[in-house]
Amino acid sequence: MNPIKEIAWQGLWKNNPGLVQLLGLCPLLAVSNTLTNALGLGLATLVVLVSSNVLVSLLRSYIPSDVRIPIYVMIIAALVTCVQLLVNAYAYGLYLSLGIFLPLIVTNCVIIGRAEAFASKNSLSHAAFDGLMMSVGFLLVLCLLGGTRELLGQGTLFDGAELLLGDWATMLRMQLWQVESPFLLALLPPGAFIAMGLLIAAKNAMNDKVEAAVAPKKETVKVERARVTN
Numbered sequence: 001m002n003p004i005k006e007i008a009w010q011g012l013w014k015n016n017p018g019l020v021q022l023l024g025l026c027p028l029l030a031v032s033n034t035l036t037n038a039l040g041l042g043l044a045t046l047v048v049l050v051s052s053n054v055l056v057s058l059l060r061s062y063i064p065s066d067v068r069i070p071i072y073v074m075i076i077a078a079l080v081t082c083v084q085l086l087v088n089a090y091a092y093g094l095y096l097s098l099g100i101f102l103p104l105i106v107t108n109c110v111i112i113g114r115a116e117a118f119a120s121k122n123s124l125s126h127a128a129f130d131g132l133m134m135s136v137g138f139l140l141v142l143c144l145l146g147g148t149r150e151l152l153g154q155g156t157l158f159d160g161a162e163l164l165l166g167d168w169a170t171m172l173r174m175q176l177w178q179v180e181s182p183f184l185l186a187l188l189p190p191g192a193f194i195a196m197g198l199l200i201a202a203k204n205a206m207n208d209k210v211e212a213a214v215a216p217k218k219e220t221v222k223v224e225r226a227r228v229t230n
Helices: 003-014 025-030 035-059 065-090 092-101 103-107 109-117 124-154 167-172 189-229
Strands: none
Touching: 003 124, 025 092, 025 103, 025 124, 025 189, 035 065, 035 092, 035 103, 035 109, 035 124, 065 092, 065 103, 065 109, 092 103, 109 124, 124 189
């Protein structure tokens, strides 16, 4: 597998930040009660992660190794501040909805982890692509979790989309079924833990199924190679 495909595979599936590394769970579980909140936080994380990877890759030759972690944190904090100010200016409703979890992107282990493990050791293009794939993987988990919880909790999708996209986005709201009262288990943190556990279990089951299907083929290839060698 070439490096680009490997980076994409790692970020989207094999080493997904939310489903495999289990990083950034605090904001992932806390604000994913609606698809709009999940999408907003995911996009903010994407901007920060890609930008931090790019800056760390560009500056890696100038950063002393003994103080690299504090410098990475300073870079990430500066980027998060910029994103926070932009969201405050152009999507104030979403800014209020995300609350403390927007500035807490600074402490998201996905971002500092990719800066240390990948961006500081690889070229600009690979670092930027790694940031994109890791953040897209995180965004997909956020949106899947947020959409599922919103759907089960209140029977809607894209409720409050105007907070992120503007007044025109009210037309995106879909009421798939009517509920007399919200299903609070889905909307509150316990429901987030349950839904997250089910997502992880589903991914592991898919991996096991693929491994079971591939194992006989690998064994056949080994036998054929042994025959050729003999």
